[in-house]
Amino acid sequence: MNATDGFVRDISLPEVKERVLIEHPQSLAMIKRLKKTTNARLGVGRAGDRYKTETLLKFRADHAIAQDAVWTDIDETLIDEMGFYKVQTLVQNKEEYVRRPDRGRIFSDETMEAIKRDCIHNPDVQLVIADGLSGFAINANLKDIYVIMMDGFKEKGYRVGTPIFVRYSRVATMDKISEALGAKVTIQLIGERPGLATGESMSVYMAYEASSKKPESQRTVVSNIYRQGIPPLEAGAQVVYLTEVLMREKKSGVELKI
Amino acid sequence: MAQEILSAGIDIGTTTSQVIFSRLRLENNSYTAIPDVKITQKEVLYKSPVHFTPLRDDGNIDAKALDRLLLAEYAQAGVKREDIVTGAVIITGESSRKQNARLAVDKLSAAAGDFVVAAAGPDLESVLAGYGAGAADYSERVPIAVANFDIGGGTTNVAVFLGGELQDAFALDIGGRLVRVAPDHRVTYISPRIQPLVALLGLSLRLGEVARLAELKELADRFAGICRRICLDEPLSPAEQRLFIGHSKRQGRLSAVMFSGGVAEYIREEAEPGWDDVLRYGDIGPLVGAAFWQVFSAQPEVKLLNPRERIRATVIGAGSYAVRLSGSTVMMNDELVPLTNIPVIRLEHLACPEALREEYRVKRAVYPAGQQVAIALTGPTGGSYEELAKLADGLLAATAKEAQILLVVMEQDYAKALGLMLKHRGAARQVISLDRIHAQPGDYIDIGKSVAGTVPVVVKTLIFKS
Numbered sequence: 248m249n250a251t252d253g254f255v256r257d258i259s260l261p262e263v264k265e266r267v268l269i270e271h272p273q274s275l276a277m278i279k280r281l282k283k284t285t286n287a288r289l290g291v292g293r294a295g296d297r298y299k300t301e302t303l304l305k306f307r308a309d310h311a312i313a314q315d316a317v318w319t320d321i322d323e324t325l326i327d328e329m330g331f332y333k334v335q336t337l338v339q340n341k342e343e344y345v346r347r348p349d350r351g352r353i354f355s356d357e358t359m360e361a362i363k364r365d366c367i368h369n370p371d372v373q374l375v376i377a378d379g380l381s382g383f384a385i386n387a388n389l390k391d392i393y394v395i396m397m398d399g400f401k402e403k404g405y406r407v408g409t410p411i412f413v414r415y416s417r418v419a420t421m422d423k424i425s426e427a428l429g430a431k432v433t434i435q436l437i438g439e440r441p442g443l444a445t446g447e448s449m450s451v452y453m454a455y456e457a458s459s460k461k462p463e464s465q466r467t468v469v470s471n472i473y474r475q476g477i478p479p480l481e482a483g484a485q486v487v488y489l490t491e492v493l494m495r496e497k498k499s500g501v502e503l504k505i
Numbered sequence: 506m507a508q509e510i511l512s513a514g515i516d517i518g519t520t521t522s523q524v525i526f527s528r529l530r531l532e533n534n535s536y537t538a539i540p541d542v543k544i545t546q547k548e549v550l551y552k553s554p555v556h557f558t559p560l561r562d563d564g565n566i567d568a569k570a571l572d573r574l575l576l577a578e579y580a581q582a583g584v585k586r587e588d589i590v591t592g593a594v595i596i597t598g599e600s601s602r603k604q605n606a607r608l609a610v611d612k613l614s615a616a617a618g619d620f621v622v623a624a625a626g627p628d629l630e631s632v633l634a635g636y637g638a639g640a641a642d643y644s645e646r647v648p649i650a651v652a653n654f655d656i657g658g659g660t661t662n663v664a665v666f667l668g669g670e671l672q673d674a675f676a677l678d679i680g681g682r683l684v685r686v687a688p689d690h691r692v693t694y695i696s697p698r699i700q701p702l703v704a705l706l707g708l709s710l711r712l713g714e715v716a717r718l719a720e721l722k723e724l725a726d727r728f729a730g731i732c733r734r735i736c737l738d739e740p741l742s743p744a745e746q747r748l749f750i751g752h753s754k755r756q757g758r759l760s761a762v763m764f765s766g767g768v769a770e771y772i773r774e775e776a777e778p779g780w781d782d783v784l785r786y787g788d789i790g791p792l793v794g795a796a797f798w799q800v801f802s803a804q805p806e807v808k809l810l811n812p813r814e815r816i817r818a819t820v821i822g823a824g825s826y827a828v829r830l831s832g833s834t835v836m837m838n839d840e841l842v843p844l845t846n847i848p849v850i851r852l853e854h855l856a857c858p859e860a861l862r863e864e865y866r867v868k869r870a871v872y873p874a875g876q877q878v879a880i881a882l883t884g885p886t887g888g889s890y891e892e893l894a895k896l897a898d899g900l901l902a903a904t905a906k907e908a909q910i911l912l913v914v915m916e917q918d919y920a921k922a923l924g925l926m927l928k929h930r931g932a933a934r935q936v937i938s939l940d941r942i943h944a945q946p947g948d949y950i951d952i953g954k955s956v957a958g959t960v961p962v963v964v965k966t967l968i969f970k971s
Binding site: 273274276277280281390391394395398399402453467468469470471474477478479480481482483484485487488489 | 537538539648649667668670834888889890893917918919920921922924925926928929
């Protein structure tokens, strides 16, 4: 993997996957075009009946990114910089988070009381930021999506609640927070389960009067948010638009026909 | 979720005119709250007969007769003008007639429908014919470039596709009605554009004199031979080179071709054509068709493909393929459309507001002050909030003194974000911001009312113009 300039190429970079490894292709342009349509590992050639070394290493590197995304505790520097209110579910560490999804959906009584005591009540829009299965996703996308959403909410004149960061969080924490604070629209940004394409993909779940008594289908979702997917800014603009729709229709998820 | 829209295609040619109506099916295949709308089906509902374009005695188009003809076709098809959501009228063939045709079309478009627009330019004709003939679709299934030669009365329009995408487009003064003859075999017309070629071949062809069949065939053979040499990238003589309209082909061999257009109706295995065939329409079309069949069917270098449409390729291209859909997250205001024939200004200096402002000032000066323009760009390179904010500020500052709509089209998926920022920072400005649209300087665009969350856009492109 040593390039002529003496540097070792970073095999984990997304652009490594853009390379066509087939030797003497009949039409290089055609393979490149095909590769643009998918994240799958097309046009990688072969060594006998196996992958080439580069393909195998890239596959392992991508898998390692996914592993790291799940097992690394989120770096909270950015969360602190943004001054978000911070809480934690019943989960104590990553291992428990992965083994006990049920405990990642609820808070202790003390935490619930603290939320009620310290945060704005009855907001139009309540933001919940959750590490989910990838803290990397939050750190990669949070800043851009947050500012554009705030621009939009300000322009619409919505009363925005105290943004809350939840550590070791599953999606359903948004219901608990919504119930505690009496929010109209609750918006949760959460790190997606990483795949082999990226470890930085984030989802936005939205619900009108989110409640743990309602089914999962109460939620409207925007997924696949990362630089090479739906850019965080564009996703943020769409979330602003959807918030307007939810506020107007007073419903969300499958009940909403959009 | 699916929605169907009706699209019209009208082709006013040098020789013939046609109308088609097609139904485009739009489907949203997204399972999240970001729609993903695509045209999933194109069905031609009605094809008019091929009419001779009504001409007055002076050779110009008879606008009133054309209008009657079109209204009769709308009635025949059972289509009301208000049902038409999109489509295109295109004026094709020899350019000498286009000015008059344009005036005629301006008069009729009120009856044709709101979003049906006039477009012209030989390259656009080439592209639409290529889509209509099926060359673009075919090229998605094979690993080679596929060219379509649309041979009409006045011109031959060529489009090259690779993997479904346009690679090149050009046009030639080669056609079936460039020489016309009367029943007594006298020549009634020779296009001035082919005179150098006639001289090169040493033909005795003269206006008013009796034509010799062998000479007409020699001219037709030469037309076919030129096209074959163009495919093989072999050299042309200066007189032949002059048949290119505006600009020639880019480099590269063409190894698979199909033929559409009126003349293509004659590109098939048939007996040697004679005077009877020539006199059917009083032109050399059948001879040209036979010559192309002879040249292209008898050689292995260029694969001859069957077109999906022949004489109707261009009109079907105009009716079914001219319209594109924007991305699904856009900033739109349906009260501001339809907008038609909006010239495109393309900006490159996106990162620096001052440079952007200066670039816009220079490029904007080409158009009159009150003119609505569209600003085309690639999109932000990095995609951070700061970068997009800078771009929004730059655009607002550059257009600060204008009362028109701030209309931005871009390739990358940032239209809603940029639109939101423009509105947020630009206070009272009317904003339309669309993405997944590629427009070049010199293009014109039409924008229709949004359909299923996306916006139909026709980019009337002059790409590849040198």
